[in-house]
């Protein structure tokens with residue numbers, strides 16, 4: 030029979046649903062609600078359910094499997110997975126050639142195998158599916174149209190699946206309220222064994238064990254909320270779950286073995302009163318649970334979609350006032366975890382940046398067996414494992430958006446006895462890693478990168494490193510720190526020469542942990558083989574975050590802002606030097622030294638800025654602050670010229686081009702050069718739509734630009750502001766920027 034023409038709004042004319050239970054019934058209700066399907070007919074082994082389905086208005090009619098499948102352009106199998114085979118045999122003679130055939134079972138390998146056996150292959154319109162939604166209730170009477178709202182549906186198309194069929198089925202599920210993900214069949218079954226099947230098994234088993242205890246009535250009577258939450262799923266349909274375990278046997282057995290081993294480890298720890306192991310496992314699990322949704326983007330239901338899109342909407346004008354402290358320094362926060370973890374004894378950190386970049390570092394050390402308590406209001410307590418105490422992580426270490434984490438880890442991991450793999454998000458995956466991999470290889474490390482020296486980095490363990498002298502071709506604190514960290518493990522001396530001064534937090538903190546760093550002009554050296562001793566670290570407020578407010582208060586009329594406890598390490602103060610050269614009114618007071626780092630309070634008032642030729646020696650000292658300095662230059666009188674800053678092109682985005690594009694979008698013309706930019710100040714910032722390319726510093730810079738705009742500015746892709754500056758929007762609003770963050 031030829032395919033009937035499908036109307037624009039209608040994706041399927043006639044849907045046959047085989048199995049009218051909770052999932053099948055809910056899918057039909059949701060599909061009808063969406064208006065994307067025509068008539069719906071059902072077949073089910075229970076005549077009562079079918080009659081009820083018609084009575085409740087869920088279906089339009091019913092019949093035998095062959096009757097309902099005839100003429101249907103979508104056939105959905107929604108029976109317990111072990112009944113699938115029989116259903117397929119029965120529907121085969123009546124299935125229309127153009128019909129899309131799908132299912133809703135929890136295991137996908139078994140469905141594909143059954144289709145292959147019965148049809149002699151999987152046609153292009155067979156698309157296995159699995160809605161991740163359910164309830165412990167059964168039957169069509171429990172069906173509801175909202176069951177899939179905000180839930181995920183996994184489709185597992187095969188290599189020769191018909192694109193149009195896939196799009197229509199995807200459209201239908203989206204119309205049912207679900208987010209559709211695709212993955213391959215085997216991966217689906219592995220992921221579900223771990224995240225769904227194992228928890229159900231544990232719930233069934235635990236309730237059964239307790240029900241068998243002599244005092245079961247007493248136990249259940251006193252069962253607290255935790256027990257109820259934990260065992261809710263033990264009320265699920267036994268037949269359905271019996272089927273799932275038998276059809277996903279191998280994947281389930283693998284994950285049960287893994288879990289049993291870990292449970293045995295906990296048992297041993299309790300038996301031997303090994304509190305350290307208990308604390309380590311529990312705090313790692315608690316942290317993983319707290320960062321669950323974030324972690325999902327790196328694992329489990331793999332997709333970038335789990336991260337919500339955030340955009341900024343900024344109304345023009347405003348002035349900046351207040352007395353604030355911005356979050357902790359990102360560079361120092363990363364290093365506090367790294368050195369604290371490798372030290373002997375406990376390290377207490379205050380002022381830790383609870384941003385995604387430094388949290389990625391923290392999580393990675395937990396994954397390597399380090400017990401870390403917190404962060405709790407910036408307080409972190411690290412139970413150091415000693416220089417040789419790291420354990421092999423179970424999988425790749427996911428470092429999100431953080432270049433610092435990836436480059437410093439590369440040095441540290443090159444010297445470990447175990448293999449490791451470092452991965453990151455799309456932005457990090459584009460950044461050059463050859464700059465660390467090459468000198469590490471010269472020290473004896475074995476590191477594989479993707480094409481062009483990009484992540485992921487696959488690092489071979491068990492290599493003995495030898496110290497080298499390295500002349501860095503670019504001024505990079507990340508490369509320097511990477512090599513010094515590798516040097517802690519290398520034979521002899523590792524020394525790094527920098528072409529211009531770069532941030533020296535690694536050297537200062539190593540010294541604070543009692544590790545001698547030799548400094549000779551532009552060369553820093555360490556000799557491998559010594560140890561680190563844990564202590565206290567007070568992380569100052571991040572001058573790179575303060576920079577947004579330094580520029581904001583400078584360019585907005587009527588501003589007067591105090592910034593507290595700002596890190597004033599001379600390798601970081603380029604932004605203040607440059608702004609002062611431009612005529613900014615910044616007073617530095619209360620200067621003090623805390624834990625080896627200079628700190629001060631700053632007062633900044635509005636000023637008439639003038640354009641300057643930025644001295645090249647200031648570039649490494651203000652490397653992360655240029656996006657917002659471009660905004661200052663736009664608001665200054667006269668021309669600002671930046672040279673010698675090609676490094677900006679390999680940050681989270683190409684910060685020269687992306688800023689120039691963003692400025693053009695708000696009415697400001699600039700001239701881009703290979704290593705910098707020329708900005709003629711005094712142009713009107715008209716407002717407009719800016720693409721931040723997911724770069725936190727670009728997004729925040731245009732928030733600052735709104736203070737001098739004449740119209741609304743919208744900035745897209747701003748979720749990554751959380752990598753370095755959690756709470757930016759609230760603080761910006763509090764100090765006088767008219768900013769709204771919109772999700773979705």
Ligand SMILES: O=C(O)C1=C[C@@H](OP(=O)(O)O)[C@@H](O)[C@H](O)C1
Nearest residue numbers: 360433504505506507508652653
């Ligand atoms: O060592 C560090 O903590 C950092 C060094 C700089 O990178 P480069 O070393 O690539 O210049 C900087 O841009 C980054 O935000 C943090």
Ligand SMILES: C=C(OP(=O)(O)O)C(=O)O
Nearest residue numbers: 430431432433434653680
């Ligand atoms: C370049 C930056 O960070 P990273 O290199 O750590 O991603 C930054 O924060 O501006």
